[in-house]
Amino acid sequence: MATPATSSRPPALTAAQAVALALLKHGHTQRTIQARTDVTPDVLYALAAAWDITAPCGTVEGHACHQVRDEDPCGPCATARGRADARELARKRKTLPAAVRRARFGNPRRRQAASR
Ligand SMILES: [Zn+2]
Numbered sequence: 001m002a003t004p005a006t007s008s009r010p011p012a013l014t015a016a017q018a019v020a021l022a023l024l025k026h027g028h029t030q031r032t033i034q035a036r037t038d039v040t041p042d043v044l045y046a047l048a049a050a051w052d053i054t055a056p057c058g059t060v061e062g063h064a065c066h067q068v069r070d071e072d073p074c075g076p077c078a079t080a081r082g083r084a085d086a087r088e089l090a091r092k093r094k095t096l097p098a099a100v101r102r103a104r105f106g107n108p109r110r111r112q113a114a115s116r
Helices: 015-025 030-035 041-050 060-070 075-095 098-105
Strands: none
Touching: 015 030, 015 041, 030 041, 030 060, 041 060, 060 075
8 A cells, every 4th residue: 555655744845944944953943043044933843843853852942842742841851941941030030120020930038128
């Protein structure tokens, strides 16, 4: 029973999308991929799932590939994601005004004008 290999394939990719998937597969970051190809992350991961392409494990991109396939991330991907989240959080902590910070992250210690 000969089924043509093309029958189950998703629609053809644009040149930019094909490049984006190749970059993803070779471990480039989604930021680099978007900068080079104009393919946004949501499109990128949807295509990756459709074409059965995954980013290397142990990267944020690998984690996103697990997510788009409805899988639990593997250990290295979960670690990579956790690290990226922590970094992002640290960056936000530095740039957000104190009031926003309190609203978003809670205020663990109530400091009521004690020292002034
Ligand atoms: Zn993984």
